[in-house]
Amino acid sequence: MRYLYSFISALITLGFIYLLNNPIGEKVPMPLGAFLSPQTGFLKNATANSHDFSELIKNNDLKDAVNVYLDERLVPHVFAQNEEDLYFVQGFLHAKFRLFQMDLQTLVAAGRVSEIAGKKALNLDRENRRLGMTFAAENTLKEIEKHPESLAKYSAYTKGVNAYIDQLKYADYPLEYKILNLKPEHWSNLRTCLLLKMMAKTLSYGTQNDLEFTAMKNFFEISKLETLFPQIDDSLVPIIPKGTVFHQTVFPEKPQSADNTYLQDSINIPFIDQSNKPNHNNGSNNWVVAGSKTQSGAPILCNDPHLDMSLPSIWYEIQLNTPNQNVYGASIPGSPFVIIGFNDSISWGVTNAQRDVLDFYSIQFKDDSKKEYWYDNQWQPSAIRVETIKIKGGNDYFDTVAYTHFGPVMYDNSFVADSNFKNNALAVKWVAHHTGDDGISFFKLNQAKNYNDYLEAIKTYESPGQNFAFASKSGDIAIRQQGKFPARWQQQGLFVMPGHDNSYDWQYFIPQAENPHALNPTRGFLESANQRPVDQSYPYFIPGSYITPRGQSIEQQLSRMNNITVKDMQLLQFDYYSPLAANILPLMFQNLRQQDLNSQGRKYIEALKKWDYYTKPEAIATTIYQLWLNSLRMQLYIDEYKVQVGDSFILTNKNIIIPSEETTMELMKKDTTIAGLVDDKTTLNKEENLKDIVTNSFISIIPKLDSLALIDKLQWTKYKNVSIYHLLKTAMPSFARTGLPVGGWSNTINAVTNVHGPSWRMIVHMTKETEAYGVYPGGQDGNPGSKYYDSFIDDWVAGKYYKLWMMKSSDNKSPEVKWSIEFRK
Amino acid sequence: MKFGLAIIICIILAYVLGLFLPWWSIAIAGFITALFFQKRPFFCFLQASIGVSILWFGLSIFQSLQNENLLTEKIGALFGITKGAPIALPIIIGILGGFIAGLGGLIGGFLFYKKPLNP
Numbered sequence: 001m002r003y004l005y006s007f008i009s010a011l012i013t014l015g016f017i018y019l020l021n022n023p024i025g026e027k028v029p030m031p032l033g034a035f036l037s038p039q040t041g042f043l044k045n046a047t048a049n050s051h052d053f054s055e056l057i058k059n060n061d062l063k064d065a066v067n068v069y070l071d072e073r074l075v076p077h078v079f080a081q082n083e084e085d086l087y088f089v090q091g092f093l094h095a096k097f098r099l100f101q102m103d104l105q106t107l108v109a110a111g112r113v114s115e116i117a118g119k120k121a122l123n124l125d126r127e128n129r130r131l132g133m134t135f136a137a138e139n140t141l142k143e144i145e146k147h148p149e150s151l152a153k154y155s156a157y158t159k160g161v162n163a164y165i166d167q168l169k170y171a172d173y174p175l176e177y178k179i180l181n182l183k184p185e186h187w188s189n190l191r192t193c194l195l196l197k198m199m200a201k202t203l204s205y206g207t208q209n210d211l212e213f214t215a216m217k218n219f220f221e222i223s224k225l226e227t228l229f230p231q232i233d234d235s236l237v238p239i240i241p242k243g244t245v246f247h248q249t250v251f252p253e254k255p256q257s258a259d260n261t262y263l264q265d266s267i268n269i270p271f272i273d274q275s276n277k278p279n280h281n282n283g284s285n286n287w288v289v290a291g292s293k294t295q296s297g298a299p300i301l302c303n304d305p306h307l308d309m310s311l312p313s314i315w316y317e318i319q320l321n322t323p324n325q326n327v328y329g330a331s332i333p334g335s336p337f338v339i340i341g342f343n344d345s346i347s348w349g350v351t352n353a354q355r356d357v358l359d360f361y362s363i364q365f366k367d368d369s370k371k372e373y374w375y376d377n378q379w380q381p382s383a384i385r386v387e388t389i390k391i392k393g394g395n396d397y398f399d400t401v402a403y404t405h406f407g408p409v410m411y412d413n414s415f416v417a418d419s420n421f422k423n424n425a426l427a428v429k430w431v432a433h434h435t436g437d438d439g440i441s442f443f444k445l446n447q448a449k450n451y452n453d454y455l456e457a458i459k460t461y462e463s464p465g466q467n468f469a470f471a472s473k474s475g476d477i478a479i480r481q482q483g484k485f486p487a488r489w490q491q492q493g494l495f496v497m498p499g500h501d502n503s504y505d506w507q508y509f510i511p512q513a514e515n516p517h518a519l520n521p522t523r524g525f526l527e528s529a530n531q532r533p534v535d536q537s538y539p540y541f542i543p544g545s546y547i548t549p550r551g552q553s554i555e556q557q558l559s560r561m562n563n564i565t566v567k568d569m570q571l572l573q574f575d576y577y578s579p580l581a582a583n584i585l586p587l588m589f590q591n592l593r594q595q596d597l598n599s600q601g602r603k604y605i606e607a608l609k610k611w612d613y614y615t616k617p618e619a620i621a622t623t624i625y626q627l628w629l630n631s632l633r634m635q636l637y638i639d640e641y642k643v644q645v646g647d648s649f650i651l652t653n654k655n656i657i658i659p660s661e662e663t664t665m666e667l668m669k670k671d672t673t674i675a676g677l678v679d680d681k682t683t684l685n686k687e688e689n690l691k692d693i694v695t696n697s698f699i700s701i702i703p704k705l706d707s708l709a710l711i712d713k714l715q716w717t718k719y720k721n722v723s724i725y726h727l728l729k730t731a732m733p734s735f736a737r738t739g740l741p742v743g744g745w746s747n748t749i750n751a752v753t754n755v756h757g758p759s760w761r762m763i764v765h766m767t768k769e770t771e772a773y774g775v776y777p778g779g780q781d782g783n784p785g786s787k788y789y790d791s792f793i794d795d796w797v798a799g800k801y802y803k804l805w806m807m808k809s810s811d812n813k814s815p816e817v818k819w820s821i822e823f824r825k
Numbered sequence: 826m827k828f829g830l831a832i833i834i835c836i837i838l839a840y841v842l843g844l845f846l847p848w849w850s851i852a853i854a855g856f857i858t859a860l861f862f863q864k865r866p867f868f869c870f871l872q873a874s875i876g877v878s879i880l881w882f883g884l885s886i887f888q889s890l891q892n893e894n895l896l897t898e899k900i901g902a903l904f905g906i907t908k909g910a911p912i913a914l915p916i917i918i919g920i921l922g923g924f925i926a927g928l929g930g931l932i933g934g935f936l937f938y939k940k941p942l943n944p
Binding site for chain 1: 840843847848849851866884885891892893896899901917918921922929931932933935938
């Protein structure tokens, strides 16, 4: 009998163990036993506040000893004897503090999210695969592999990451792996390339609107589109000072049929969900002031790249020292080198070029096999790549992607269900598909000593196009928009182009020497803030998603400043002034019929009239203004896209965008008919003028303002609700920081929107002993269980900076060194 | 007295096994304790259960306090515990560990206890 009871209890025990050893559905994705055990589970990730980060790492892949000193902010100062050891240790440290982030981002890039998230991620995965992200990464890796010296650096980095992964037991896994019930996957050079392509996508995919503009040809004449979406804003202050002389050595030829067919014919493209399209506000500021304008006489370089803010942050601070180099700055976990930073001779910073480097071509397949497409009057074979997408809790999905000579067919009838799309398809041609080793430019910048080294470093850099600002201790300041950019004929690539005719293909790239650049201007400063780099005197046609206002602000302020100090620069990076509001709000008031407002409405107007155009956190005027402007733009434009069906007007085509705030302001200034669009065509018996629309647009937001006031959300920061989410977004709400009291908007220098903003603020004063400051909205440790997870956020919110400590190896006994990690053979 | 000793032995066993084996080694600890201290099955369940409850609760509280409850708050919130997670989670963890270890003890209790079960 005992044995039977024993057996029964054994069965029960095993049953419970089984239950606790496996995930239980969506809500509890992890095996609870291991996750809750204080010896293996999440509590192992509860880093003690007094944790000792010092340790000794032995690894046979090292050539020599490497010492890493961690300061009180957990910034590593790496001292290695050679480059391979240096990047090995950088890889190890990235993995130690940011492994999940690296893993997840490259899974996204490779279209493998379904492996961890199941079927709901299938569309995202297909999109990234069909865009050719892995194809692009493979092409770059092939280029890297041609150069043994470069390859050695990437391989050392990869080995370092894997050395960290290989020593992990379950109990040591980063928290997210335990929650999602995953194992860390080995790193590879391909994954580094995938990460760089992810950056390319973030920064150079959302900068074109080919599908939207093509759809909008159904609503507007080409000339009207040019007015509503101008290539050059009237108020543009270009990056390269006006008056610069440009050269043109390649002359792209417009196809004969372009005027009649390409520009006139409307092609029906189905609605394509582009909700994953990267934020076009992915922008940044950088500027350099020459010694002639600073108090010390030494140049100052400033940079704040604006990106989606996340925890862990995209940036990881590090100092990398060998006998050949000594560089400090922000690195990106997943890639070796410092991306934005300074060394003992120079400093550099980047902003996004915002150029359109991606075009869609319409493709005609012979049949559903997609093996042949019509090109140059014959059926050409396409290359078929079958993508196998593994899906958690489901069968593998096989996605057939045809590659044309333009690039992969992103949208076809297998991806977009629409009868218009029978054997038609859209292929995508993207600069990032075929680039060289873009990472190596950063390696060279890390070691650059002067302007010529800087030029040499970036001249091979291709994607994503960036404005590289530069300052040196010898006193030079410079900026260069660098990347590989197609030389387009007028209007090439604004719309989907015919893919059957080779004359629509890109004919040349703009020669590298002709990329916009400036060196030591007499005015003593240079700046870039995602505006169009040049005025109309630049000979090439360069469409893009440019942002004008921030550049205006910076230019205005820098031109009137003298005796500049670091403090002045800090204040400028934190500036909340909205030049757009200052320009458009008086026009809105001019056209507002106040007598039509109720008393509540007048109260809001009174508040708005007192506004100084600073988008401060507590300002309620900013909320009123922004809601009013949003409403105004909708009322001005959205009716144009509506189609009458019976008695009502509906939006049938969602592939549309409306003119920008900037353009709206410029139109209001010069044309009260707003290019003839001012009438609301859905009100059949009425003809509205600008005053009607402006007044109506204000009246329509009053209820919204009232309801916001009721729940105390009228203050700008409360309305905006600045939030920094964990990479797993709303699935992990308790890992996020929400409701941060920060003002600003995408068009102010301090460009903080709700989830987007200055992801790294850096100021480098090029004095004899470099004086540098920086801060980012995050923390060095990616572990949500560490106090270093979000330790910089409050200071970032307050506009405070940390002094960046360029350590010398003789400082190893300094009290600033809190811990040391020794790497030995 | 002997019961107290059994609890202490179980705690040590569970802790040491836990260093090398997966979380379910607590059931083995309960089982082995039952082998050392052959008692009525109910007491075997109890000694293992109390022992591992103390161990898991204690380790959880200790690690959480060292971390100023930063992570237990966050994990608690993931499971919908909005208040008191730094206490609630260790209690849940203690009970869970105790229960599994107790079951391990129960297996041993039935197997090793030589006297009739119903005297």
